Amino acid sequence: MFNHQKYGKQYFMPPTISYDWVKKETLEKAPTWCSVDLRDGNQALPIPMNLEEKLELFQLLVDIGFKEIEVGFPAASDTEFNLLRKLIDNNMIPDDVTIMVITQAREHIIRRTFEAIQGAPRAIVHLYNSTSEAQRRQVFKKSKEEIKQIALNGAVLVKELAEEAGGDIYFQYSPESFPGTEVDYALDICNSVLDIWKPTPDHKAIINIPTTVQIAMPHIFANQIEYIHKNLAYRDGVTLSIHPHNDRGSGVSDAEFGVLAGAERVEGTLFGIGERTGNVDLITLAMNMYSQGFDPELDFSQMNAIREKYEKLTRTEVHERHPYSGDLVFTAFSGSHQDAISKGMKYRQETNTEKWDVPYIPVDPVDIGRNYQADVIRVNSQSGKGGIGYILETNFGVKLPYKMNEAMGYATKKVSDQTSRELSAEEIYQVFRENYVEYHPNFELVDYYFNKGTGQEVTLTIQKEKEQIELQGKGAGSLDAISNALKAHFDIDYALEVYEQQSLGKDSAAEACAQIGISHQGEIYWGAGIHEDITAASVYALVVAVNRLEDALISQKETVK
Structure with a gap:
């Protein structure tokens, strides 16, 4: 049975709540970003990365701009131990990057961890033990004091081994399973660990608060972090860090609220990969800052390349709707959305503004290596005239009159509906040509030439069925003369x-596209012509429009019969 009554509140509120974090609007300064892709992300993979793949991912993280990278759990496997030795022995760690290693608060694991980082130019040793009420009761069967002592014993040994090793070693402590831990108890353990390490502003320690399993709403986590932030010992010598997971789907909210509440550092992974529902996605966090006009201090200007490499190395697939990085995150299929985007893009071009506020598109796709033609507007049976017109104009230079654009939209959507698939830009252009450029079911223009008389005189040859017919016409201008000849012959x-035309290129030899709409009994019938000569393009457009009118008249006669 779907029984909600078996669940209940498992989190703990802090002793006091101030809600100061609520008064802040957004993240204006980038926190210290720490990637845990090589550890937390890797352990979540059905097939963990091998040594060469890990080295390649490490370089990718460096290229993006991460200054702190948790390289692994060196006591857990030979691959992770060897990765540390490879990076250190081959001087592969940049001067401005600090590696981090994680260890349980157990003596043999701590000692093996220090063997792995021997000779590192700078390293963070990340110590943790689980503190939650449920794990104390069910897993360890230990009291609060016994669990606290595990953390303190680990902190003492870490400090002793660091002093023996020399070098530039920093300490980090995490009360694992924090969401199910009494907040004042977790704070007491953290402060007791800090009493052993005695950090200073010149050599800070890190207190890292993880949402190991999310069990509360994001504002609860923010209240907990704010309490720790305001009551942490050695505060000027401590970097307060958070490590959100995503069990409730609110990893990003936990991270953003946590930083507003006083955290200065965030641990997470690219694309949010991690155990169960994953870690917080650092790309989303960084790009959220970017979209508000603040520098995230990470470089995602080549998002597709980053995603492709990450998918190759981890054998995971980034969802097409994943924020900022998915294939379809900038794509609009909806007609009303497409229309707004198309007008917004034209407005930017017309006003030459640098300010980005295009409807439905939170950041400029070009900023992360995407492009408008391929990513922004794509067409299926849900699309509308705005998007279809945008594709024709941006890809082929064809700018349709408003009402013709509407008719073209129906023609295109009909094809997509019948084929049950998305249409490419080339297929949309082919629909345009078939319906408005090459449409001659009733008659086709073979040839025409003009004779100058009292007005404009024309002789044109049309082919109707298998017969060629010569027509004469006279008018105020060339198009008027041809129109009059067709009217007389078809008795219409x-x-x-409507008459519009535009060049399809920028040089003098470029083709022109003319669009003509003729009205009969309140309806408009459209045609288009493409030719190097604008007069020829206009003539061909008129011929298609008259063919469409003939279609309508034939259909009316058949209905009467």
Whole structure:
């Protein structure tokens, strides 16, 4: 049975709550970012990365701009131990990057960890033990004091081994399973560990608060962090860090609220990979800052390349709707969305503004290596005239009149609906050509030439079925003369309602595209022509429009019969 009554509150509120963090609007300064892809991300993979893959990912993280990288759990496997030795022995760690290693608060594991980092230019030793009420009761069967002593014994040994090893070694402590731990108890353990390490502003320690398993709403976590921030010992000598997971789907909110509440450092992974539902996604966090106009101090300007390399190394696939990095995150299929985006893009071009506020697109795709044509507007049966017109204009230079754009939209959506798939830009252009450029079901223009008389006189040859027919016409201009010839032959009447044309290129030899709409009994019938000569393009457009009118008249006659 789906029984909600078996669940209940498992978290603990801090002794006092101030809600000062609520008064802040957004993250204006980047926290220290620490990637745990090589440790927390790697241990979540069905097939963990091998040594060469880990080295390649380490370099990717450096290239992005991470200054702190948790390289692994060197006591857990030979691969992770060897990775540390490879990086250190081959001087592969940049001067401005600090590696981190994690260890349980157990003596043999701590000693093996220090063997792995011997000779490192600078390293963080990350000590942890689980402190939650449930684990104390169910797993360890120990009291609060006994669990606290595990942390203190580990802190003492870490300090002793660091002094023996020499070098530039920093300490970090995490009360694992913090969400199920009494907040004042977790704070007491952290402060007791700090009493052993005695950090200073010149050589800080890190207190890292993980949401090992999310069991509360993000504002609860923020209240907990704010309490720790305000009551932490040696505060000017401590970097307060957070390590959000994503069990409730609120890893990003936990991280952002946690930083507002006083955290100065965030641990996470690219694309949020990690155990169960994963870690917080550092790309989303950094790009959220970027979208608000603040420097995240990480470089995601080549997002596709980063994603492709990450997928290759980890054998995982980034979801197409993943924030900022997925294939479809900038793509609009909805007609109303496409129309707004198209107008927004044109507004930017017309006003030459640098300010980005295009509807539905939170950041400029170009900033992260994407492009408008491929990413922003794509067409299926849900799309509308705005997006279809945008694709024709940006890809092929064809700018349709408003009402013709609407008709073209229906024609394109019909094809997509019938084929049950998305249409490419080339397929959309082909729909345009078939319906408005090459459409001659009733008659086709073979040839025409003009004779100058009292007005403009024309002789044109059309082919109707298998017969070629010569027509004569006269008018105020060349297009008027041809129109009059067609009206007389087909015994129809219409008005030239819309005439537009544009060049399809920038040089003098570029083709022109003309669009013509003729009206008959309140309906407009459209045609388009493409030719190097604008007069020829206009003539061809008129011929298609008249063909469409003939279609309608034939259909009316058949209906009457």
